[in-house]
Amino acid sequence: MNTLMDVLHHRPGWVEVKDEGEWDFYWCDVSWLRENFDHTYMDEHVRISHFRNHYELTRKNYMVKNLKRFRKQLEREAGKLEAAKCDFFPKTFEMPCEYHLFVEEFRKNPGITWIMKPVARSQGKGIFLFRRLKDIMDWKKDTRSSDDQKDDIPVESYVAQRYIENPYLIGGRKFDLRVYVLVMSYMPLRAWLYRDGFARFSNTRFTLNSIDDQYVHLTNVAVQKTSPDYHPKKGCKWMLQRFRQYLASKHGPEAVETLFSDMDNIFIRSLQSVQKVIISDKHCFELYGYDILIDQDLKPWLLEVNASPSLTASSQEDYELKTSLLEDTLHVVDMEARLTGREKRVGGFDLMWNDGPVSREDGAHDLSGMGNFVTNTHLGCVNDRKKQLRQLFRSLQGQKKTPN
Amino acid sequence: MLQEESDLALIIAQIVQKLKGSNLYTQLERQAWASLQRPEIKLESLKEDIKEFFKISGWEKKLQNAVYSELSVFPLPSHPAAPPEHLKEPLVYMRKAQVLINLRNPNYENGDSHSFRTHLGLIQVPLKVKDIPELKEFFVELGLTAGQLGVDDSTQVPPELFENEHVRIGQKVLSEQDSAAAQQYIRQGSPTALRAELWALILNISSQPEDILYYEQLKTNVIQHDLLVDSLIYKDVKLTASNDDYYFVFEDYLYQVLLCFSRDTSVLGHFAYSSASPPKSYIRGKLGLEEYAVFYPPNGVIPFHGFSMYVAPLCFLYHEPSKLYQIFREMYVRFFFRLHSISSHPSGIVSLCLLFETLLQTYLPQLFYHLREIGAQPLRISFKWMVRAFSGYLATDQLLLLWDRILGYNSLEILAVLAAAVFAFRAVNLMEVTSLAAAEAVLADLSTLKVMPLLQIFLFATVT
Numbered sequence: 072m073n074t075l076m077d078v079l080h081h082r083p084g085w086v087e088v089k090d091e092g093e094w095d096f097y098w099c100d101v102s103w104l105r106e107n108f109d110h111t112y113m114d115e116h117v118r119i120s121h122f123r124n125h126y127e128l129t130r131k132n133y134m135v136k137n138l139k140r141f142r143k144q145l146e147r148e149a150g151k152l153e154a155a156k157c158d159f160f161p162k163t164f165e166m167p168c169e170y171h172l173f174v175e176e177f178r179k180n181p182g183i184t185w186i187m188k189p190v191a192r193s194q195g196k197g198i199f200l201f202r203r204l205k206d207i208m209d210w211k212k213d214t215r216s217s218d219d220q221k222d223d224i225p226v227e228s229y230v231a232q233r234y235i236e237n238p239y240l241i242g243g244r245k246f247d248l249r250v251y252v253l254v255m256s257y258m259p260l261r262a263w264l265y266r267d268g269f270a271r272f273s274n275t276r277f278t279l280n281s282i283d284d285q286y287v288h289l290t291n292v293a294v295q296k297t298s299p300d301y302h303p304k305k306g307c308k309w310m311l312q313r314f315r316q317y318l319a320s321k322h323g324p325e326a327v328e329t330l331f332s333d334m335d336n337i338f339i340r341s342l343q344s345v346q347k348v349i350i351s352d353k354h355c356f357e358l359y360g361y362d363i364l365i366d367q368d369l370k371p372w373l374l375e376v377n378a379s380p381s382l383t384a385s386s387q388e389d390y391e392l393k394t395s396l397l398e399d400t401l402h403v404v405d406m407e408a409r410l411t412g413r414e415k416r417v418g419g420f421d422l423m424w425n426d427g428p429v430s431r432e433d434g435a436h437d438l439s440g441m442g443n444f445v446t447n448t449h450l451g452c453v454n455d456r457k458k459q460l461r462q463l464f465r466s467l468q469g470q471k472k473t474p475n
Numbered sequence: 476m477l478q479e480e481s482d483l484a485l486i487i488a489q490i491v492q493k494l495k496g497s498n499l500y501t502q503l504e505r506q507a508w509a510s511l512q513r514p515e516i517k518l519e520s521l522k523e524d525i526k527e528f529f530k531i532s533g534w535e536k537k538l539q540n541a542v543y544s545e546l547s548v549f550p551l552p553s554h555p556a557a558p559p560e561h562l563k564e565p566l567v568y569m570r571k572a573q574v575l576i577n578l579r580n581p582n583y584e585n586g587d588s589h590s591f592r593t594h595l596g597l598i599q600v601p602l603k604v605k606d607i608p609e610l611k612e613f614f615v616e617l618g619l620t621a622g623q624l625g626v627d628d629s630t631q632v633p634p635e636l637f638e639n640e641h642v643r644i645g646q647k648v649l650s651e652q653d654s655a656a657a658q659q660y661i662r663q664g665s666p667t668a669l670r671a672e673l674w675a676l677i678l679n680i681s682s683q684p685e686d687i688l689y690y691e692q693l694k695t696n697v698i699q700h701d702l703l704v705d706s707l708i709y710k711d712v713k714l715t716a717s718n719d720d721y722y723f724v725f726e727d728y729l730y731q732v733l734l735c736f737s738r739d740t741s742v743l744g745h746f747a748y749s750s751a752s753p754p755k756s757y758i759r760g761k762l763g764l765e766e767y768a769v770f771y772p773p774n775g776v777i778p779f780h781g782f783s784m785y786v787a788p789l790c791f792l793y794h795e796p797s798k799l800y801q802i803f804r805e806m807y808v809r810f811f812f813r814l815h816s817i818s819s820h821p822s823g824i825v826s827l828c829l830l831f832e833t834l835l836q837t838y839l840p841q842l843f844y845h846l847r848e849i850g851a852q853p854l855r856i857s858f859k860w861m862v863r864a865f866s867g868y869l870a871t872d873q874l875l876l877l878w879d880r881i882l883g884y885n886s887l888e889i890l891a892v893l894a895a896a897v898f899a900f901r902a903v904n905l906m907e908v909t910s911l912a913a914a915e916a917v918l919a920d921l922s923t924l925k926v927m928p929l930l931q932i933f934l935f936a937t938v939t
Contacts, residue, residue: 242726309720309721313721320791
């Protein structure tokens with residue numbers, strides 16, 4: 072189910088072109104970008120779906136570097152408390168260059184689990200967990216450059232990251248959240264947050280300690296006795312609205328408000344940390360997929376940011392989410408020049424940051440009391456986008472008709 | 476008057492008898508003994524002082540809740556000489572119909588119809604069901620002038636209008652720990668954050684150490700012995716809850732609850748007021764010998780396809796397995812068992828089916844006739860909704876609002892009313908279909924429905 076093609080084809084007045092020189096809008100691959108962006112001339116109105124050096128945010132080792140530097144700067148300018156708001160990324164060390172720093176940290180925390188991740192691959196490829204230095208000593212030897220790698224082609228970089236051992240579990244299962252953030256420019260920083268998203272559950276129980284030791288036996292029995300006409304799970308996702316409701320019924324609305332406000336903090340600070348580094352070309356916009364993990368204390372952690380979040384749909388519900396997401400992205404990009412530029416909401420997107428915090432219209436007070444930004448965000452809330460779009464475009468048409 | 480008084484005395488005696496065997500009684504006794512130490516308890520006025528102490532310390536409230544709990548399943552007054560089967564189910568043909576092939580009252584002739592319109596539906600049994608004026612009175616708190624959660628908490632309505640005050644009252648009810656008040660309160664819906672506690676209060680569930688121990692014991696039983704019904708449970712969970720977009724997450728909890736449930740002999744207690752009887756089995760080689768009869772499964776309830784859906788929505792509210800278990804068990808012995816046993820009880824599935832058909836035929840006769848003509852008897856579609864109490868068909872938040880009202884009114888009749896309301900809502904589309912399959916398709920997806928507005932429109936805003 073190709074959501075992107077469907078959305079682009081259905082957009083009124085849009086035509087697909089094959090010739091490289093003719094396009095006004097390009098939803099491109101990052102590989103095309105790398106090869107062609109620098110020598111492609113684009114008219115002012117042209118739009119393309121990536122920033123030239125998005126990897127400053129989306130490659131784990133760069134992101135860590137940028138975040139660390141930003142944190143130091145914040146500490147200098149605004150003190151330790153403010154800098155602590157950047158502590159949403161598990162302690163990470165680039166390998167092999169920060170190996171010694173890593174060992175120091177490793178020795179300070181014996182017995183914890185670490186995770187080794189390749190910086191550039193996705194979908195969990197090449198990842199492994201370890202607890203002993205011995206495990207990575209062996210790995211280091213294996214990947215040590217052999218004779219024919221003495222030249223400057225870099226060995227694939229890895230990062231070693233502290234593994235979050237107490238994730239929040241639902242039904243005994245681990246999950247992470249996928250959230251969509253649309254950045255229209257970095258200088259000034261303009262970012263939109265999509266109301267929909269989902270929680271992705273793992274198939275296996277996280278640890279069986281979470282339920283009961285005796286119950287290990289029960290679930291093994293259950294698995295063994297699977298009936299022959301067992302149908303595979305329809306999908307392992309919960310829409311964010313469902314997730315938000317579940318948490319509210321378990322922890323109350325204030326705790327949920329705090330959690331979501333902490334997540335807003337993650338989005339904004341991560342973008343701020345690369346703001347000065349990313350080449351902010353006015354032709355560029357980017358739809359990021361943020362992966363967030365919640366721990367048992369209801370603290371959100373940033374796992375990674377994806378520059379090309381998957382747009383293939385795994386189910387009907389998923390298809391609707393992604394097509395709506397793409398439609399609204401195109402509305403915000405506004406090739407048709409219908410918007411005034413003062414909108415705070417377009418369909419399912421809420422304007423989260425506009426060179427400064429964007430406040431909610433009703434002046435809702437900061438329930439969390441944490442002094443985080445009380446942004447105009449509604450993650451996991453009702454998404455009545457069709458109605459809102461109708462009203463928006465109707466009023467825009469009305470404005471156009473009245474002479475100024 | 477004298478008859479009423481003696482009836483009341485009898486009921487009191489029966490409830491006292493029942494409660495004497497309960498844990499609460501032991502606790503009250505212990506508390507009474509301990510209270511003798513207190514300075515305000517004087518020997519001359521011992522009885523009044525202890526009563527006063529109970530009132531202040533909240534024990535009287537607990538006793539009230541327990542009595543209220545017993546009353547909610549108490550059978551209606553009956554003839555003193557009636558044997559126990561009659562108490563379970565007063566109608567003879569219902570008793571005989573426990574092994575169901577065909578359900579008809581042998582005394583009732585469908586022919587004489589001057590006062591009874593020909594019933595178009597599948598249920599041809601003359602049970603008493605409420606009509607809309609009676610339903611309006613019964614469900615008066617759902618009326619258009621009263622605030623409702625599920626209607627008046629939507630995003631467009633400012634919370635000061637109803638929601639804030641309702642939440643405040645809910646917190647007060649919880650702090651008072653009064654079952655009866657909670658039941659009255661929840662008729663207008665429960666705030667999300669308070670629901671778990673409110674349901675526990677209404678069902679009179681408090682997690683005592685003995686309850687947790689009992690549950691642990693059941694779990695041990697699961698590990699030590701296999702039962703054939705376990706296979707039914709695994710199959711059911713895999714086929715229903717695991718395939719559901721939202722409940723798949725709780726698969727493990729479902730096993731924990733249902734496997735233990737099958738082994739819980741305390742569930743047999745509900746057969747005293749259920750028309751059904753637990754299936755019996757005999758020790759090998761001793762067929763027919765009563766001394767060697769055992770109930771099988773131990774709790775007397777054979778699970779069926781969709782059974783796990785009774786538990787799945789509760790996983791949203793309760794995360795502690797023993798509490799989840801207790802809540803489910805109480806919900807079962809108070810409500811769910813009526814959905815799959817043949818009885819004349821107004822909340823029994825037969826009455827619900829008849830109520831649904833009667834409502835539909837009375838208020839949407841054209842639609843009913845049309846559907847019958849194309850071979851799509853409405854009950855064929857709505858039956859599955861009612862048997863599952865709409866679990867798996869409605870969105871979870873809507874389902875919980877519906878089950879709030881089941882608890883609030885201590886009745887399942889709302890399921891039949893909702894089923895009729897759904898048909899009324901989709902009447903326009905249904906009038907255009909020409910086959911059962913097409914009718915099923917129109918009614919296949921209920922996940923976008925808002926339950927409370929539908930009920931309100933059907934009950935209070937439809938011109939009759």
